Amino acid sequence: MKIKIAPSILSADFSKLGLELKKIKQAGADLVHVDVMDGHFVPNITIGPVVVKYMRQATTLVLDVHLMIEHPAKYVQAFVDAGSDMVTVHIETVSIKELRVIAKSLKKNKVKLGISLNPATALDKIKPVLGLVDFVLIMSVNPGFGGQAFIPQVVNKIKQLRAIFAKDIAVDGGINQQNAQLVKDAGANILVAGSYIFGAKDVKQAINSLRQERHR
Numbered sequence: 001m002k003i004k005i006a007p008s009i010l011s012a013d014f015s016k017l018g019l020e021l022k023k024i025k026q027a028g029a030d031l032v033h034v035d036v037m038d039g040h041f042v043p044n045i046t047i048g049p050v051v052v053k054y055m056r057q058a059t060t061l062v063l064d065v066h067l068m069i070e071h072p073a074k075y076v077q078a079f080v081d082a083g084s085d086m087v088t089v090h091i092e093t094v095s096i097k098e099l100r101v102i103a104k105s106l107k108k109n110k111v112k113l114g115i116s117l118n119p120a121t122a123l124d125k126i127k128p129v130l131g132l133v134d135f136v137l138i139m140s141v142n143p144g145f146g147g148q149a150f151i152p153q154v155v156n157k158i159k160q161l162r163a164i165f166a167k168d169i170a171v172d173g174g175i176n177q178q179n180a181q182l183v184k185d186a187g188a189n190i191l192v193a194g195s196y197i198f199g200a201k202d203v204k205q206a207i208n209s210l211r212q213e214r215h216r
Contacts, residue, residue: 001189004030005207006064006170009055010046011194017051021059024197027204028211031062031086033172033192036079038069041093042143049075049082056083064088064192066116066172068143073098080109088114088137091126103132114170118143119151123160130165135190140183141173150174155186162187177209 007029012020021032034055037046052065065084069075072089079087087106094102099115106113115126116137126136138158141148150173161169170190171183180191191210200206 001168003184003211004168004190005197005210006031006033006190006192007197007207008033008035008172008192008194010035011198013198017055018058020198021055021061023203024207025059025061028207029061029197031064031190032059033194034063034065034084036065036067036069037143040070041090042068049078052079052082052084062086064114064170066114066137069093073102076102076105080106080111084111086112086114086135088116088135090116090118090143091129092118092121096129099129099132116172119154123157127164133167135168135170136161136165137170137172137190137192138188139173140171140175143173148174150176150179152179152182155182158183158186158188175210177206180210 007024009032034052035046037044062085063083064086065079066088070093072093076087103113112134114135114137115129115133117126118139119142138154140150140154168190169188170192171188172192175191175193176196193210197203197206
């Protein structure tokens, strides 16, 4: 599967967000990962639909909106209306019934649905809903803040998921050149990275280093 790189906007300089979006597009990013946090499901607060709306005006990159929020069903349509191309909700925050409703709504709007799970959440928790989603996002850090260290135990979770799931698998948290090959070998094909990309002197080189296969 094609390897896609999704810089996480959480690590961008929000005082010049338009320029940051332009920079990652020119550097070869495939999509932009938008972390939405509510201060309840995770201990941090970031952005809402208004910022996504202006991001949509500032870039043609695919907007991959990750809802780390409680009661996501209440807010999904607002993020769709703002211009999201992909919306991810956490299995820890929705029932299967709610996810069916969200899936139906997003399909009607031609927006892709992802399901995410935290490092401590067993893979079994998402197995009943794999038929409803377009992709899975595996968290490789505990969600809430950028710049955390990668949790290596999730590599096995990626392998187990790839054995039963043929669509896109994304991994988010602490991704850098050292562990990128590990997660790709395990079966992930969308790599979300924040500080590794936005903190790099050469953003294009940072993106390429995640995408390229390392010869062993």
